[in-house]
Amino acid sequence: MVIETLKSLFNRDLNKLKFEIESYQSESQLWVIDKNISNSAGNLCLHLIGNLNTFIGAEIGKTGYIRNRELEFSLKNIPKSELINKIEATILVVNNALNSIVEADLENIYPQIVFEKEMTTGFFLVHLSTHLAYHLGQINYHRRFII
Secondary structure: OHHHHHHHHHHHHHHHHHHHHHHOOOHHHHHOOEOOEOOOHHHHHHHHHHHHHHHHHHOOOOOOOOOOHHHHHHOOOOOHHHHHHHHHHHHHHHHHHHHOOOHHHHHOEOOOOOOOOOOEHHHHHHHHHHHHHHHHHHHHHHHHHHO
16 A cells, blocks of 8 residues: 555656646756756756666666766756656656565665665655655746746
């Protein structure tokens, strides 16, 4: 039941991320920053894609994904269509990874130390879902502020 709930939340929010990126009127608006906004929507999108592909895709789904976190915040002017393709690919990765585990796996210790202490896989997956929702809210605000 928890895995299905997590899949539902990740799918909902990744599809909302796709909607937000598609809703920018021009590609240049995706990359706008301001004195009070240090991360563009494009960079937050790349960050979410890298985060989920690392911690769910590579670790749980064994995809072999290798993250370059610095590029998530330094790349600019990636076409909107490429961001959309990356979001769609991430939806598949997350679903495939979550389909590969069972409820009992959620009680196992997550294989990486991420916050300087051990945590269960279930706890970390909930964290990843809230992390996605947090940055999704920032992107929504950015889009409405910029337009």
